[in-house]
Amino acid sequence: MNNSPGKGCTGFIADCSKWALTGSTSYKVYLLVLLAIIGTGAWAYSNQFRDGLIVTGMSDIVSWGLYISNFTFFVGVAAAAVMLILPAYIFKDADFHEVVIIGECVAVGALVMCLLFISVDMGGPLRLWHIIPGIGLFNWPSSILTWDVLVLNGYLALNVFVPLYILYCNYNNRKPVGWKYQPFIFLSIFWAVSIHMVTAFLYQGLPARPFWNNPLLGPRFLASAFAAGPAVIMMVIIIIKENTTFHIDPIIFKKLKRIIVISAIINLLMLFSEVFKEFYTFTHHSLSAQYLFFGLDGRDALVPWIWTAISLNIFGTLLFAFGPRTYKPKYLMVAAISLFTGIWIEKGFGLIVPGFIPSPLGEVIDYSASGIEILITLGILATGILIVTLLIKPALKILSRYKDFERQKLPSS
Amino acid sequence: MNSRKDETDPMNKEEIVEGKSSRRSFLKGLSIAAAASSAALVTGGCSLESLPKSREELGLKWETYFQENYRLMTQEEKDQTVERLTRQAKLEDNLDIHISSQPPREKVLYGYAFNISRCEGFMDCVEACVQENNLDRNAKTQYIRIFEMEPGKLDPSTGDGKYFHKVPVDDKFYMGVQCFHCENAPCIKACPVKATWREPDGIVVVDYNWCIGCRYCMAACPYYGRRFNWGEPSVPEEEITRQQHYLGNRKRMKGVMEKCTFCIQRTRQGKLPACVEACPTGSRVFGNLLDPDSEIRFVLKNKKVFRFKEELGTDPKFWYFID
Ligand code: SF4
Ligand code: SF4
Numbered sequence: 001m002n003n004s005p006g007k008g009c010t011g012f013i014a015d016c017s018k019w020a021l022t023g024s025t026s027y028k029v030y031l032l033v034l035l036a037i038i039g040t041g042a043w044a045y046s047n048q049f050r051d052g053l054i055v056t057g058m059s060d061i062v063s064w065g066l067y068i069s070n071f072t073f074f075v076g077v078a079a080a081a082v083m084l085i086l087p088a089y090i091f092k093d094a095d096f097h098e099v100v101i102i103g104e105c106v107a108v109g110a111l112v113m114c115l116l117f118i119s120v121d122m123g124g125p126l127r128l129w130h131i132i133p134g135i136g137l138f139n140w141p142s143s144i145l146t147w148d149v150l151v152l153n154g155y156l157a158l159n160v161f162v163p164l165y166i167l168y169c170n171y172n173n174r175k176p177v178g179w180k181y182q183p184f185i186f187l188s189i190f191w192a193v194s195i196h197m198v199t200a201f202l203y204q205g206l207p208a209r210p211f212w213n214n215p216l217l218g219p220r221f222l223a224s225a226f227a228a229g230p231a232v233i234m235m236v237i238i239i240i241k242e243n244t245t246f247h248i249d250p251i252i253f254k255k256l257k258r259i260i261v262i263s264a265i266i267n268l269l270m271l272f273s274e275v276f277k278e279f280y281t282f283t284h285h286s287l288s289a290q291y292l293f294f295g296l297d298g299r300d301a302l303v304p305w306i307w308t309a310i311s312l313n314i315f316g317t318l319l320f321a322f323g324p325r326t327y328k329p330k331y332l333m334v335a336a337i338s339l340f341t342g343i344w345i346e347k348g349f350g351l352i353v354p355g356f357i358p359s360p361l362g363e364v365i366d367y368s369a370s371g372i373e374i375l376i377t378l379g380i381l382a383t384g385i386l387i388v389t390l391l392i393k394p395a396l397k398i399l400s401r402y403k404d405f406e407r408q409k410l411p412s413s
Numbered sequence: 414m415n416s417r418k419d420e421t422d423p424m425n426k427e428e429i430v431e432g433k434s435s436r437r438s439f440l441k442g443l444s445i446a447a448a449a450s451s452a453a454l455v456t457g458g459c460s461l462e463s464l465p466k467s468r469e470e471l472g473l474k475w476e477t478y479f480q481e482n483y484r485l486m487t488q489e490e491k492d493q494t495v496e497r498l499t500r501q502a503k504l505e506d507n508l509d510i511h512i513s514s515q516p517p518r519e520k521v522l523y524g525y526a527f528n529i530s531r532c533e534g535f536m537d538c539v540e541a542c543v544q545e546n547n548l549d550r551n552a553k554t555q556y557i558r559i560f561e562m563e564p565g566k567l568d569p570s571t572g573d574g575k576y577f578h579k580v581p582v583d584d585k586f587y588m589g590v591q592c593f594h595c596e597n598a599p600c601i602k603a604c605p606v607k608a609t610w611r612e613p614d615g616i617v618v619v620d621y622n623w624c625i626g627c628r629y630c631m632a633a634c635p636y637y638g639r640r641f642n643w644g645e646p647s648v649p650e651e652e653i654t655r656q657q658h659y660l661g662n663r664k665r666m667k668g669v670m671e672k673c674t675f676c677i678q679r680t681r682q683g684k685l686p687a688c689v690e691a692c693p694t695g696s697r698v699f700g701n702l703l704d705p706d707s708e709i710r711f712v713l714k715n716k717k718v719f720r721f722k723e724e725l726g727t728d729p730k731f732w733y734f735i736d
Binding site for chain 2: 051052053054056058059060061063064118121122123124125126127128130131136137138139142143144145146149202206207208209284355356358359360361362363
């Protein structure tokens, strides 16, 4: 059955859906759990839609919270696919070539999450058509947010198109034609950096918020993303290796580890440099940092979070740097999860919320996400995971089928 | 002078309007389709109650939903829009209000000055503003904040914005803040859909029907000048100020941004903003910066004035002064 020849476009869609939705009982349970979380999130969102953003923990002072924090972080994860794309396609690294599709699927999932986080953050989601260029009124180039809309959607399109084309060719037992997709790969590499920089500029370009108005923000963003993103990809690859028959060469883990360690160390260095600047030369611009790390005026909601984040960050980095040389799935999983969670808190919560505290008029209040906000966030995370799963499963199937096909061809020719 | 682009200045209009005709025809098509389908819904549906009224209401709702950015409308379209909104207020809330679409007055640029040596912190201005501008009573929205300050400090962030005691207190002074109507406003630059802009008379306004509620402007404002409707705003019916302006104190919805408009519904008719009128100590001065004989020009010329966070280059039209 595996070697039945491809059947064009309809066959491609039908087979992909079939491969995505069938599997063992535990796979089905897993899908159902995700759907249940998504359903709860949708219910929570219907409440927010009805009553307004008042059901969240946000206020006029801290006017962005959990949603925008997660948006910011997952832009980083999406951009990180480039760390696989670059060696795989440009340096023709055969090992990375095997798993690059996984990176691209993760990017698509992350981007969908980003767009969802932005959408649920809107006060007037029904008026979102105002931002569609041509129909609405697009304040480009003045508003950095419009740049972000462009680069995110563009990156999503690139990350859908390239793998889709390659898989479609493989499905029909053809070799993809280089010139048809390679230009887009070059484009997507440049684009990955741009989604990150533009998102950083979103915050960096606001003189009203000294905590963000810092030229190191963009580069630090990039470094942390290039650590967190490959960590996510590593988690996904470990799960695939442990649960499927898809062949993954252990050398991949070694190479990914190297990328993660270098980025994580650069990230820690920059974090240290920032902390030094804030506290050695203390100005009133350092109040946000003081709030974040030590609390201000008796308010300290973020203090435990940021110290947890920094500890996880250092712990994860050390695990990666001094780990065993062989493939140890449990060990790597722990390292990846701690690094990922550390950066998640630091780049999400720890970056967005203190930007608003103290307010421009010097007021200090705490922000904590409401239950509804958390449910919606979980719903979006589950949506992302579901998308990644439903994309990767048929993709791997097609790839291994194509590999078998090539192997059969070889001896005869 | 040259910062005041006339409404009819063709260059200026063009720059805003590019691509307008295609959008307009597209929108028209959409709203016709929408009106048709809503009509079909009502007639074909099971609606037993007063058919014509609900049908009109639905149609108006659709038209409002698809209406375009206020700044792109011709004066005629603006008039039609406020007429529709007035009718909707009647149908939906049974309210008789008057919404104006009055354009800016010729040769006017508004400016504001606040006398920190005179203000005694009574907050009559805050109350008057809440009343005049139909501010949400649920969330207790206030455009104006008064800070109680230690002598020698001139930055509100060092003061107390939540004092609740008898005023004035010896050895303290008071400083009011609100939107400063920056000439180079970071909030306007930030808005992704041009829902907020500076009118030719210097008032920074929001089109509540165009705002998507992203709150990027709020993050960009260095003065805490903006307020967001986190929930559905409400004002008791008997307290509603009925003389309204499209860009001013008309009804806001949940999920949109709002801010001080220098009481656009009053000032465009030549009246003073409510806060200026309410101030018992005469600490608030408002007027036309282009009129050499105005009180505001006198203050700027003869008093020691300063602006808040001047270093940010926002060029606010709001000065503090000392007698
Ligand atoms: S004070 Fe804030 S809201 Fe008002 S114009 Fe300036 S930047 Fe915009
Ligand atoms: S909240 Fe409204 S006015 Fe402010 S930036 Fe967003 S769309 Fe523009």
